[in-house]
Amino acid sequence: MVLLSGGLDSATVLYFAKAKGYTCRCLIFDYGQLHKKEIIQAAKIAKAGACGYKILKIDFPWKGSALLDAKIKVPEKITRGIPATYVPARNIIFLSFALSFAEAIKAQAIFIGAHAQDYSGYPDCRPEFFKAFVKMARAGTVRGKSIRILAPLLNKNKAQIISIGQKLGVPFNLTRSCYRGEKLPCGKCDSCHYRAKGFKEAGLADPLIKT
Amino acid sequence: MVLLSGGLDSATVLYFAKAKGYTCRCLIFDYGQLHKKEIIQAAKIAKAGACGYKILKIDFPWKGSALLDAKIKVPEKITRGIPATYVPARNIIFLSFALSFAEAIKAQAIFIGAHAQDYSGYPDCRPEFFKAFVKMARAGTVRGKSIRILAPLLNKNKAQIISIGQKLGVPFNLTRSCYRGEKLPCGKCDSCHYRAKGFKEAGLADPLIKT
Numbered sequence: 001m002v003l004l005s006g007g008l009d010s011a012t013v014l015y016f017a018k019a020k021g022y023t024c025r026c027l028i029f030d031y032g033q034l035h036k037k038e039i040i041q042a043a044k045i046a047k048a049g050a051c052g053y054k055i056l057k058i059d060f061p062w063k064g065s066a067l068l069d070a071k072i073k074v075p076e077k078i079t080r081g082i083p084a085t086y087v088p089a090r091n092i093i094f095l096s097f098a099l100s101f102a103e104a105i106k107a108q109a110i111f112i113g114a115h116a117q118d119y120s121g122y123p124d125c126r127p128e129f130f131k132a133f134v135k136m137a138r139a140g141t142v143r144g145k146s147i148r149i150l151a152p153l154l155n156k157n158k159a160q161i162i163s164i165g166q167k168l169g170v171p172f173n174l175t176r177s178c179y180r181g182e183k184l185p186c187g188k189c190d191s192c193h194y195r196a197k198g199f200k201e202a203g204l205a206d207p208l209i210k211t
Numbered sequence: 212m213v214l215l216s217g218g219l220d221s222a223t224v225l226y227f228a229k230a231k232g233y234t235c236r237c238l239i240f241d242y243g244q245l246h247k248k249e250i251i252q253a254a255k256i257a258k259a260g261a262c263g264y265k266i267l268k269i270d271f272p273w274k275g276s277a278l279l280d281a282k283i284k285v286p287e288k289i290t291r292g293i294p295a296t297y298v299p300a301r302n303i304i305f306l307s308f309a310l311s312f313a314e315a316i317k318a319q320a321i322f323i324g325a326h327a328q329d330y331s332g333y334p335d336c337r338p339e340f341f342k343a344f345v346k347m348a349r350a351g352t353v354r355g356k357s358i359r360i361l362a363p364l365l366n367k368n369k370a371q372i373i374s375i376g377q378k379l380g381v382p383f384n385l386t387r388s389c390y391r392g393e394k395l396p397c398g399k400c401d402s403c404h405y406r407a408k409g410f411k412e413a414g415l416a417d418p419l420i421k422t
Contacts, residue, residue: 056270062315088314089307092351096300096307103299104273124351132347139343140303140335 001102002026002111003094004046004053006038008175008195009113009153011045012165016152017111018049019168025107026053027098031090032060035181041174048171056097060087091124092133095149099137102147109148115156127154158198166204173207184208212313213237213322214305215257215264217249219386219406220324220364222256223376227363228322229260230379236318237264238309242301243271246392252385259382267308271298302335303344306360310348313358320359326367338365369409377415384418395419 002014004026017024026046030039039055046053091114098110114125123129130151138144153161165172179189185208186192199206213225215237228235237257241250250266257264302325309321325336334340341362349355364372376383390400396419397403410417 054272056272058269059267060311061265061267062312086353087311089311089348089352092347093304093307093311096304100271100298100300100304101273123353123355126350129347129351132343132350136303136340136343136347137300139337140340141300142297142334144334 001098001105001107001109002051003098003113004028004042005113006041006045006176007113007191008165008170008172008177009115009161010042011113011170011172011175012161012168013111013113013152014045014049014051015165015168015170017109017150018051022109022111024049024051024111025105026051027094027101028053028055029094029097030055030057031087031093032058035176035178037181037183038176041176044174045171048174054101058093058097060090062088086122089124091122091129095133095137099141099144099147099149103141103143106143107147109150112149112151113153114151115153115158115161130154157201158194159201162198162202162204166202176208184210212309212316212318212320213262214309214324215239215253216324217252217256217387218324218402219376219381219383219388220326220372221253222324222381222383222386223372223379224322224324224363225256225260225262226376226379226381228320228361229262233320233322235260235262235322236316237262238305238312239264239266240305240308241266241268242298242304243269246387246389248392248394249387252387255385256382259385265312269304269308271301273299297333300335302333302340306344306348310352310355310358310360314352314354317354318358320361323360323362324364325362326364326369326372341365368412369405370412373409373413373415377413387419395421 002017002024004010004014014024014026028039028042043053095112102110130149134149137147137149177191177195178186179191180186185195213228213235215221215225225235225237239250239253254264306323313321341360345360348358348360388402388406389397390402391397396406398407
C-alpha cells in the first residue's frame, strides 16, 4: 500500500517499494485540494509503475489551509514555523485510511513519502509522529502488528531523494510539486524552492524545466 | 467535538459533554453504512440537544464488514472474537477527522462513545488504543497537547450507560442500535441483544419497544 500524491517524494517511495520486491497498490486522495492536476498525475505515476491504484474522495469541510482554500495565499518565501499550507492532521487521516485498506486486503506494509528535513513545519511528518502512529495502529487494529508502516525517506533531504529516484527510474517528468498547481514550477512557493534546490544539489536537471 | 452515530452510547456522551459545560458540535459520518437511518437519527439527536452538526461523507471502498456490505450477514447470535460487523480502523479514521476538525476550529476536546466492556471484539474501542491515539495526536498535530480525547463510557456497561443517559435526559426514542437498520430492534443482532439487556438491567423500558 503506497500513499501517492503526484509529488516526487511519494513517486520515489513507490519505485523504492517496487525495487524491494513489494507488489504495490497505490492510494490517492482527492481531498479537496485546489489543484486536481495532482490527482491526475498521481494516477499516471501509478500506471507508469504498472501498479493498481484507488482514488479516495474525502472531505475537509473545515478548510484552514492554503492547499484547500483559494482565499489563503500560498506564501512566496520560505516560512518558519507552521506553514499556511498545513492541512490539520492530513497525514494522520491518510495513514488511517491506508491502515483500514491494508487491514481489509491483508497488505504487509504501508509506504509514505514523508520526510522531516525540509518540511519541519508539518507535525505529522516528524519521526516521533510515525513512531506513535505505529503504536496506535498496533493497539487499534486486528492485524496492526503485521502491517509495517514505512517512511523510507524520513531522514533524506530533497537532493538525496532525487538521487535515489533517479537510480530507480522514477518518471520525474510526471511529478508535480508546485503548491500553486502550475505545471511548470512557479519557482516561488516553498515546494518549488525545495524541488529546484534538490535537483541542483543532486547535479541533475528537472525535466519540467525547459532549458 | 462529539462523534455522533445515532446509537445510544454517543447520544449519552453528547448529553454528558453538555452537562459538563461544553459547547458541543457533532460530527456525523456517512461512511457507506447500509443503514442511512443512523445518519438521520444522529442529526435529530444533535438538534434535540441544540447542538450544531456536520455530516461528513467518507468512502470505505474496501468493504469487508457486515455494516458496509449487504452480502455479509449480520450474525444472529453473540459472536466471540472479531465480529463480522468490524469495520477496519473505523474509529481510527473517525477520530482522525475529529482531530483535524478540532485542530482547525481550536476545539478543547473530542468526545467518543466507545466502551470496551460489551464490544471487546473491536480493537479500536480498547482503552490501550485510546491511550496510544492520544500520544499519536500529540505528536502529529500543532494543538494536540491542548485537545483532550475523552471516552467517558469506556469502563461502563450498557446498563450503566442507559442509567447515566436517563439522568441526563437523553432522547432514547431517537436512538437506533440495530445492526440490521430496523427501526424497532430486531432483537437478534449483537447490538439489539446488548440494548435489551442494558435496559432490563437498568430497570428501564426501551421507548422503542411498544408494550
